[in-house]
Amino acid sequence: MSNLKRVHGYLAEFDNAQDLYHAAEHIRDAGYQRWDCHTPFPVHGLDGAMGVSRSKLPWLVFFGGMTGTITAFVLQTITQTNFWRDNMGMGFLQKLVETYPTVVQSKPTGIWTLPAFFPVMFELTILFSAFTVLFGLLALIGLPRLNHPLFTSKKFAKFSDDGFLICIEARDPKFAQQGTRDLLEKVGAKNIELVEDDI
Amino acid sequence: MAAATDTASNANAQQLVLEREPLVLNNRSFSWITNRICGIVENRQPLGWWFLFLPSVLLTGVMVFCFAYLIVTGVGVWGQKQPVDWAWDITNFVFWIGIGHAGTLISAILFLTRQKWRTSVNRAAEAMTIFAVMCAGLFPAFHVGRVWMVWFLAPIPNANAIWQNFKSPLLWDVFAVSTYFTVSLIFWFLGLVPDLATLRDRCKPGIRKALYGIFSLGWRGSNRHWSHYETAYMLLAALSTPLVLSVHSVVSFDFATSVVPGWHATIFPPYFVAGAIFGGFAMVLTLMIPVRKIYGLQDLITMKHIDNMAKIILLTGTIVGYAYCMEFFMAYYGANPFELQTFKLRALHGPSVWYYYAMFFCNVFAPQVFWFKRFRQSLLAVFIVSNFVNAGMWYERYVIIVTTLERHLTPGSWRTFDATWVDNWTFIGTFGFFMMLFLLFLRFLPVIAIGEVKGVKPEADPHYGESHDRGLQEAEVMGETDSEILASQKAAPAH
Structure with a gap:
């Protein structure tokens, strides 16, 4: 020294x-x-x-939140519906994660069961946003x-x-x-x- | 009349405005606030702390024992049997989750609505939220029976490639509660960072300083950091506000989306949220009234704070009372004989009617004393009513869950619920666990948000003490002449 x-x-x-x-x-x-x-x-x-x-953090959080929404949408529609196979022609996605759409209470296996997925989509939006707030903040302030x-x-x-x-x-x-x-x-x-x- | 007001002099108009009660009494300085709050962590704990801490640890041990006993024996050690499959466990779960809601309300909703008085109580209330959610999570986790299979709740396919049923409110609940816990923890931690830096800067070098240093992330109070930090805090408040409303709504969906008479009600989400805030504020008061006394925080948590919280209890208690009555009205007006019968059994001639009356008295009648200022200003009265509410909110969940299931649709399967000693001691044990965590929080972390309380003092305003004409000192630095100052004063619009 x-x-x-x-x-x-x-x-x-x-x-x-x-x-x-x-x-x-x-x-x-x-x-x-x-x-x-x-x-x-x-x-x-x-x-x-x-x-x-002004801080740019809200922009980061917006995209973080959208990632959460999309994650929840994809997770639920792939595992619970045939939406990706029947409507999007992407049956391989379902094969990839090996799913058998759970049919309970005779709810449809198409996209029309979407409202039942809103709560989880909402929660993951908030969760991903909150993580983006924390880590985005740390990145912006260098701590x-x-x-x-x-x-x-x-x-x-x-x-x-x-x-x-x-x-x-x-x-x-x-x-x-x-x-x-x-x-x-x-x-x-x-x-x-x-x-x-x-x- | 309007013309007369217009022509009245400014001096007269100012006299008509009442002085706002200060949030920090006795005009305490910034360093007094630092010393007083950090002193709690740095000095020896008062004897009362140990008197509470040791029984809490003991009760935590009892809780651990009860859960261990449940694991090795089976979930049947609890009193639930057909048709009462949900009993104390879910009652306790909803009770603890609800308590958490006041913390988020204070930290998020009162922040967005610029209620500055929140700063003295938000830290402790947020800590309470986190500990309460921890207590809550234990019950469903052990209620699954085979607790080592609790990972089935996570969105991972099981060995047969079967995924969770995302259409089920129970799974929504898993997402809601875990998100709520995580977001509350992030919010709490972010709020703690500047205060941990304060503790760090006061410590002598050593392990404590190192730990406070690491958890304060190297905070330097830099305004360029504060700028992002405040945005982050605002964003978390804005995210937590819909979150907290959603959590208890989703909890209520566990009941409301079923077809069980007494549960299948559209009023449940708002009713549960109001009840949660109601019960949570009662717990905040139960904790903070002794804390402010024991640690001498009367200048920071003033009677104004107590008064405000008592008013919120009055408001939410009355909303809850409205919900109780409306539930009854709908049972009558909905012309569904099963629904009506459920409510008759609940309140008139079922096996657990006294729970219903205890609930009604504790939650609806007891808080009505808060219409009167002398009760809001009496710590004893507030403390007693808060404890009525704490008990009442537990009864409420018991009434909703157990009394409904005890008298299910088929009279042949009716059975009255009896709690076992494991039920009792597990629940009492979680109180010990909760208190233990809260006392450790008092011991190691600042119980009041130091930085935020300083920020609501009038001196924190960068224009404090400046009259409406521009500061002379500033003008001197700028090299302005007297005539220029006069000119700028004239140009400034009159207030």
């Missing part, structure tokens, strides 16, 4: 959500891209103040991860209590050791710290 350190960025503290909000507006207007606010709870409207666009350079800062732990922090990362093209610090001071930051990470 070398003694070399890499600058991660500036971590600055604010007294409350209001100061953080206004500071975020200025940092956004100053044209920074790679920076973030760290707060104990989601501050409403901060997305706009930071210039963060879980075991460590992060910000955890080297003692002050950073305050974010989960009552700290309102802004971190401007060094990899931002506009980042300058002095200029960024000046901006943070100007927008009312307290305890500005240069966070360095072991290489």
Whole structure:
């Protein structure tokens, strides 16, 4: 392990959500891209103040949910009806899963027994959607991860209590050791710290 | 009159608006909230915790013993015999599943309707949902008799390539309950992530910190993450809302799609859902009234919260009462002699009429005291009524299931149900199991959603304390002159 350190960025503290909000507006207007606010709870409207666009997660979930609906439809129609053989000319599908359509209560074996399949189609839609929410979210935010350079800062732990922090990362093209610090001071930051990470 | 209001000054108009009761009393700071809730996990548990925990573990042992006894002996150790094939097992299943519904209602439906008071109770209620569904799942799993064959419920063909009957409400139930459990778990876990990060950040390095660290996924409270997170939370709430309504509807289909008089009723789905929410809120109150007292959470779970939940109990209890009456009316008005006879036996001269009256008293009459504020404000009254409701909801399921089957269509096969000691102790044991899980939850996880409670404090609003004219500090930073500020104030529309 070398003694070399890499600058991660500036971590600055604010007294409350209001100061953080206004500071975020200025940092956004100053044209920074790679920076973030760290707060104990989601501050409403901060997305706009930071210039963060809406999450794409609902789109992922829509397709995840549709996958669930189709899965349930196919599962039930293949195993319970002759729909794929008689109407779609795909009898091999039924052979593939070796099914004998269960005839109970003299319900039809065609597509017209479909309403009986709605509950399972509904449940699998919800189930697949919920899994897409969880894993889609993790993919979008890049978690879980075991460590992060910000955890080297003692002050950073305050974010989960009552700290309102802004971190401007060094990899931002506009980042300058002095200029960024000046901006943070100007927008009312307290305890500005240069966070360095072991290489 | 309207003109007079228009011309009234702003100051007068503001006086007419009543102050909203704060959700966090005594103006507690953000760090007070963190310390108080994390303190429950970090400090030694009060003696009362151990007094509850040890009997709960013991009862869990009793439950395990009863199930083991059932496995080695056979399902006949329970009291059901022809024609009462469903008895306490399904009663308990429906009872526990119903309890779970309040958790999802609080976490999902009240979230979508922007009821901010939910934040103090949603975590515990969701935990309760998950534990209740776990208790519920045990009963049908063991009722199949040969519990090692329970995988037949899963959509996998058996050795003869025969698939499950997807047209059966019982299989719908398998899908509904397992989806409900999974989605509730995801919802609960996602809500826990930021709070686990709080616990992680307060821990000394060690095994606890490592575990909280892993389960908090490396959460950094980043706003770019919060943005996706809030969308995800909203989506889960929107998914759980129809889900929770569907689960108890599907449970009710187990009965309603049959042709048994007393079960074959179209009112069942809404009636079951209202009953589930009703019973679930009673259980939330039963748990949270002692918890807020023992752990000193009165500033977070305020009388306002108790009051709101009592009102929901009153509403849903009255809906349930309407359903009881409407069922009776339909039995009379439907001109089906079998249906009418079933209800006569249920409430007038059957072998289990007292169950019916206990149900009616506990569920319909007892909650009516909540029309009066002094009862909603009395913790003792709320606690007592909640326990009436807990009992009443069990009686309701017993009445629907057992009293119907006891007097089936053929009088020759009539038989009165008698519960065995295994029935009794299995059910009591699940209470121990439920309490044990809930007490472990209190011990290791934050009982109140720390981040969410902070978020409903007025200071959490980024425009808190700002008057309608633009903040001076901001203007100074922007280098605006006084005249520019004045101009912008003039340009701003009057409120």
